[in-house]
Structures are given as C-alpha cells and as structure tokens.
Amino acid sequence: MNQKTALFELHQQTGAKIVAFGGWDMPLHYGSQVEEHHAVRRDAGMFDVSHMARVDLHGNGVRQFLRHLVANNVDKLTVFGKALYTCMLNAHGGVIDDLIVYFLRDDWFRIVVNAATRDKDLAWIEDQAQHVPGVKIEPRPDLAMIAVQGPNARDKTCVALVDAVQAACADLKPFFAVETNGYFIARTGYTGEDGFEIILSNDQAPNVWRALQRAGVAPCGLGARDTLRLEAGMNLYGTDMDENTTPLESGLAWTVAWEPKDRDFVGRKALETQREQGVMRKLTGLVLLDRGVLRGHQRVICADRQQGEITSGSFSPTLGRAIAMARVPVAVHTGDSCRVEIRGKQLDAKVVKYPFVRHGKSCLGDL
Amino acid sequence: MSEIPEDLRYTKTHEWLRVMEDGHYEVGITEHAQDMMGDMVFVELPEVGTTVNTGEDCAVVESVKAASDVYAPVSGEIVEVNSELADAPETINQDPYHRGWMFRLRPTDQSEADNLLDSAAYEQVAASES
Numbered sequence: 001m002n003q004k005t006a007l008f009e010l011h012q013q014t015g016a017k018i019v020a021f022g023g024w025d026m027p028l029h030y031g032s033q034v035e036e037h038h039a040v041r042r043d044a045g046m047f048d049v050s051h052m053a054r055v056d057l058h059g060n061g062v063r064q065f066l067r068h069l070v071a072n073n074v075d076k077l078t079v080f081g082k083a084l085y086t087c088m089l090n091a092h093g094g095v096i097d098d099l100i101v102y103f104l105r106d107d108w109f110r111i112v113v114n115a116a117t118r119d120k121d122l123a124w125i126e127d128q129a130q131h132v133p134g135v136k137i138e139p140r141p142d143l144a145m146i147a148v149q150g151p152n153a154r155d156k157t158c159v160a161l162v163d164a165v166q167a168a169c170a171d172l173k174p175f176f177a178v179e180t181n182g183y184f185i186a187r188t189g190y191t192g193e194d195g196f197e198i199i200l201s202n203d204q205a206p207n208v209w210r211a212l213q214r215a216g217v218a219p220c221g222l223g224a225r226d227t228l229r230l231e232a233g234m235n236l237y238g239t240d241m242d243e244n245t246t247p248l249e250s251g252l253a254w255t256v257a258w259e260p261k262d263r264d265f266v267g268r269k270a271l272e273t274q275r276e277q278g279v280m281r282k283l284t285g286l287v288l289l290d291r292g293v294l295r296g297h298q299r300v301i302c303a304d305r306q307q308g309e310i311t312s313g314s315f316s317p318t319l320g321r322a323i324a325m326a327r328v329p330v331a332v333h334t335g336d337s338c339r340v341e342i343r344g345k346q347l348d349a350k351v352v353k354y355p356f357v358r359h360g361k362s363c364l365g366d367l
Numbered sequence: 368m369s370e371i372p373e374d375l376r377y378t379k380t381h382e383w384l385r386v387m388e389d390g391h392y393e394v395g396i397t398e399h400a401q402d403m404m405g406d407m408v409f410v411e412l413p414e415v416g417t418t419v420n421t422g423e424d425c426a427v428v429e430s431v432k433a434a435s436d437v438y439a440p441v442s443g444e445i446v447e448v449n450s451e452l453a454d455a456p457e458t459i460n461q462d463p464y465h466r467g468w469m470f471r472l473r474p475t476d477q478s479e480a481d482n483l484l485d486s487a488a489y490e491q492v493a494a495s496e497s
Contacts, residue, residue, distance in 0.1 A: 017405075033431050034406040223405065227431060291453065293409050293429045315408035315431050322409075343411075343427065 005050035006144045006202035007209055014219055022116030024051040026222050033223035037317040040191050040228055041360045044150035044157075045220035046212050051115035054140040054199060055122065061134025062109050066101060069128055071247060071265055073257035077103035081176045083188055086255055087247050088121070089267030093274060094243035095250065097121050098235065100188060102177045110184070110199075112145070114237050128266070143184075144205035146198045148217055149228070151360060153195035154187075160211040169196065190225065192232025192358050227314050230323060233285065233354030239296060240283060240311040240325055248274055249327065251283035251354075279330060283311065285354035286324040287367060288340065290347040294324035299341040300349070302332045310340065318357045319364065325354065369398040369493065372464055376440070376480055377489035383464065384440045384483060387471070391446060392480065395468045396428060396437060396459065399493040404430040407456040412448040413470055419443060421479065426469055428459065441479040443472035 002025040011018065016027035027048065029036060039045040057065070066074040072086030082103050088096045097117045102110040113121045122139065129135045148157045158166045161183070168180040169187075174194075177186035184199035200208060213219065226236070233251075235241055241250035248256070248271060256271060257263070288294050294313030301307055306329045313324030324340075332338070334353050339346040355363050371377075376384045381400035385393040401407065409429040419425045419439035426437035448470045452458055459467040474480065484492065 028432075029405060032406055034408075223432060291409060292411075293434065295434065315429070317431070 003051070005048055006205040007048045007050065007146075010206055010209055011048065011219070016219070016221060019222070021222060022051055022114070022118075024115055026051055027219070029221040029223045030219050033221065033227070034317045036218060036220035036224035037227050039218035040150045040193055040220060040224065041318055041357070042151070043218070044148060044153040044195075044216065045218045045224065046209070047147040047149070047220050047222070047225050048144075048209075049147050049197070050144040050205070052145060053113045053115060053118040053121070054143050054145065055111050055113065055125070056138040056140055057109045057111065058107060058136040058138060059134040060107050061132055062107060065129060065132045065135045066109060067263055068265055069125065070099070070101065071256045071267060071271070073259075073263060074101060074103070074109070076257070077101070079176075080104065081178050083175045083177055083186060087241075087252060088124070089247070089265070089271070090243060091267060091270065093246040093248075093267040093270035095237070095241045095245060095247060095252075096124055096243060098237050098241070098252075102186060104177070104179055116238060142202055143199050144202050146200070146205065146209060146212070147189055147191075147195065148198065148212060149189045149191040149193045149195035151193060153193065153217070156215040156217050157196050157198070157212065160208065160215040160217070172196075190232070190234055191228035192234070192355060193228075193360070227317055230312060230314055230325070231316050231318055231355065231357035233325070233356060235283075235325070236312055245327075246271060246274060248279045249281045249283065251325075281308075281327050282330050283325055284328055284332065284334070285352040285356060286310065286313070286326050286338070286340065286349045287319075287352050287356070287364060288322035288324075288347060288349045289367060290349075292322055292342050292347050294322040294340060294342075294349070298324075300326050300328060301339045301341065301346065302328060302351075303336060303338070304331070306332060308332065316356060318360070319362055323356050369402055370464070371397065371399070371486045371490050371493070373486045375464070376483035376485065377492070378438065378440045378483060379492050380438050381493075382437060382440045384480060385468075386480065390477075391471050391473055392441065392443065393468045393471050394440060395463055397489070397493070398463045399496075401460050401463050401467075403496070404428065404435060405432050406430055407459045410452040410456045410459070410469070412450075412452065413445045415445050415448060417445050419445065419472065428456070437469060439472070440483055441472070442475040444475075445470055446473050447471040
C-alpha cells in the first residue's frame with residue numbers, strides 16, 4: 001500500500017493519472033505531460049512534491065553537525081533563510097542523496113531529501129548524529145510541499161496567498177526562504193524557471209492548491225517535472241548519480257566545498273584521492289541530431305572508440321528533439337560528434353553543455 | 368471508457384486492424400493504448416516491401432514516457448506507411464483510428480484476421496488493464 005499525500009484526493013478529482021513513485025501514489029500527468037511542461041516554461045505550473053521528505057534539525061550543534069554530514073559547506077549560510085544545494089556522501093565519496101539545506105535560525109536548519117531515499121537517509125543521519133551533542137532530528141510528515149514554477153509563478157502565487165504571507169514572499173531573493181504564519185516559502189525549484197516551493201501543513205495544502213488553481217496555475221505531474229529538470233540540466237538522484245558515483249563524476253564538483261581544508265566532511269578523503277589520481281568519467285549533455293528518443297542506459301560511442309552511457313534521456317518538449325545526460329570518459333569534449341545505439345541502430349548525436357534550456361530559452365545555439 | 372469502434376478487429380497487444388475495400392489491412396494502435404502511453408513524440412515505421420509475420424514487432428511508438436513495440440496483427444507485406452506521423456506523432460493521440468493509422472499490409476492469408484478479437488473481446492482486455 002503506497003502512501004498518499006494530503007493532495008491525493010484533489011489529484012483524483014482533477015483526473016490525474018496516478019503512478020507509484022518512491023513508495024507514494026503520485027500524479028504522472030493530468031491529461032498531457034507535454035502541455036504541462038509548456039505551462040511551466042511559458043506561464044505557471046504547480047507540482048505536489050509532498051512525497052519528498054522534510055526533516056528539521058534543531059539544536060546548538062546542528063551547524064557543526066552539517067559541516068561534517070554534507071559535502072558543501074553550510075558555513076556559506078550566514079543569512080537567515082538562505083538555501084544550499086549539496087550532496088550527502090558515504091566514506092567512499094559515493095552519493096547517498098542530494099538535498100537542499102535551509103538555514104532558518106542558529107539552532108534550526110531544514111533539509112529536504114528525496115522520497116525514495118528517505119528511510120536510508122534518515123538512518124544514515126541518525127547514525128552520524130549519534131555521538132554529536134545538541135542535535136535533534138525531526139521528520140515532518142505533518143507538512144505538505146507544493147512547487148509553483150514558471151515565469152508567472154511568483155505573481156500568481158502572491159495572488160493566491162493570504163496577505164500576511166504575500167508581503168513576506170514578494171521580496172524573496174533567489175535561493176532564499178522565509179517562514180511566516182505557518183508557511184515556509186522558498187524561491188527554489190527543479191525546473192530551471194523562477195518560482196517558489198511552499199511547505200505548509202497538510203491541512204492547509206488543499207486550500208492553497210485550489211487557490212493557486214483559481215489564480216491560473218496549471219496542475220503538473222511528475223512526468224513534466226522530469227522533462228523540465230532534464231532540460232534545466234539538473235541531476236536526478238538514482239539515475240544520474242548514486243552511491244557508486246561521486247559528485248566529481250556527476251557534474252556536481254561545484255557543490256563540493258574543499259575550503260577550509262580542515263573541514264572533515266564524510267567522503268572528503270575519497271574525493272581528494274580521486275581528484276589527485278584524476279577523475280576518469282564525467283557527466284555531459286547530449287543532443288540527438290537524428291529523429292528518435294534518448295533513454296537511460298543507451299550506449300554512447302565517442303571518438304577513439306571511447307564509450308559512455310546515457311544516465312537520463314527524454315524528448316525535450318521545448319527544443320523538439322531528444323536530449324540526455326550521459327556519463328562519458330573525460331577526454332570527450334563539448335562539440336564532439338558521437339553516436340547513440342538505439343534498438344541496434346547507431347544514431348548521430350552531439351556532445352553539448354547543459355543546461356539545455358534556461359528561463360524558457362534554448363541554450364544550445366547552432367547544432 | 369475509451370472508444371473501441373465495432374467495425375475493427377483487435378489484438379491483445381492493443382493494435383487495431385481495418386479491412387479496406389481493396390482487401391489490404393490498415394493497422395494502428397488503440398485509443399486505450401495511446402492513453403496508457405501518453406504524449407507521442409516519435410514513431411518508427413516498417414519499410415514498404417518488407418514481409419512481417421503475425422506477432423512480429425514491426426514498428427515502435429515512443430511517448431515522452433517510454434518506447435513501445437507495435438506488433439503485426441497478421442502476416443503480410445507492408446504496402447504503405449503513414450509517413451505524416453514522422454512530423455506529427457501526436458496524431459496518434461488525437462485520432463488513433465483514422466489519421467493515426469501506422470501501416471497498411473497485404474495479408475498472406477485472408478483467414479488470419481478471423482483469429483483477432485472483436486470490439487467486445489478487446490474491451491475486456493482494455494478494461495482488465497486500466
């Protein structure tokens with residue numbers, strides 16, 4: 001029996017096609033995944049992301065604990081409300097999960113982790129915190145989460161929210177969050193568009209969802225969420241990286257804070273060794289020049305008989321062609337031609353930098 | 368419940384077959400099948416002139432979500448394919464039984480079509496999966 005979010009009944013009433021995802025029954029789409037994708041790129045769409053796990057970390061020891069727990073450095077968080085994207089690594093430098101850390105008060109941080117990894121993440125975090133004083137770990141299943149994304153997302157959200165909350169989020173800067181009147185509103189997302197992620201009580205969630213719908217925000221499912229994040233060049237945990245790959249092999253070197261050198265985070269030694277010995281593989285973007293659709297696990301054949309593999313691929317509704325992220329040898333360069341094996345045929349593709357799309361516009365230039 | 372025209376024959380794998388006036392068969396995928404797959408973005412069709420056997424995978428439809436094989440409902444030779452689907456695969460979503468046809472074949476054995484499901488039988492297949 002899968003878990004259901006506070007918005008599940010609303011999704012059913014709206015005609016959502018429901019699929020199992022990470023132990024939850026979630027909307028895949030409400031009719032057309034492609035239309036929902038376009039709604040986010042051109043106007044405003046919303047996603048029920050309540051399946052993701054919110055965990056509050058309380059206590060005077062939390063900052064010190066997070067310095068050790070995650071690969072990015074929470075000391076970058078100096079202003080209340082600031083958010084940080086990071087990986088949580090095992091001792092081998094493999095990625096246990098990627099997450100966002102919000103700094104709310106000196107003794108209160110909130111993290112949001114993936115649904116499918118929730119249990120192992122919590123077990124790991126609790127284990128790591130065992131001998132650390134001043135850290136209380138509090139999962140928040142009482143809270144729902146709605147992501148509102150798109151060029152008009154912030155305006156439409158402000159219309160839908162009660163006045164007291166409106167004022168607080170109107171001036172919110174990118175990658176900041178504010179907690180007010182029982183609402184937690186962050187200017188973050190997973191689509192490459194502007195917008196908010198709203199964390200609120202399960203009781204409030206259906207009312208806010210309906211209000212957003214009245215304000216003209218289109219309900220969108222996990223299907224559109226995946227094509228949007230792929231166009232935006234954002235990694236998907238379990239697909240683009242996992243416990244057998246490090247951030248350095250996953251396009252996430254920018255999230256590893258090497259300074260200060262004496263910060264001993266989990267996985268640091270392994271990453272340093274990998275960096276010294278040389279990283280062998282990297283994540284890159286691919287665009288299919290022929291007709292077809294790129295999918296995960298397809299083989300990529302590059303110059304000099306080097307080979308790689310697609311980690312995630314799909315059809316890009318914005319670009320009208322197939323795109324992918326692929327793990328390839330480091331000697332493969334942007335602009336190189338390559339071939340992708342699809343059902344026994346080798347099709348022409350090109351190695352490109354991602355993101356593929358930012359703020360509704362193609363980043364590819366001439367192919 | 369999705370539309371299942373009574374004048375067509377069906378397979379358990381969600382292809383439909385229409386007997387045309389010239390004796391050729393027109394083949395596509397059902398409304399139920401396109402609904403399960405979602406927005407179509409790519410179609411790979413057989414080459415005209417190839418011979419296909421009953422149950423052989425001879426075309427591919429890909430939605431944003433996944434790729435799916437299309438099987439020959441009966442044996443025969445491919446005589447025509449719907450090349451308009453290359454530029455407009457979404458036609459299969461919009462009009463699966465008419466403009467969304469995929470290929471036409473000349474049957475090897477006329478009696479083979481009798482083995483296919485009628486609309487009532489296919490309705491049960493579709494209902495058991497939704």
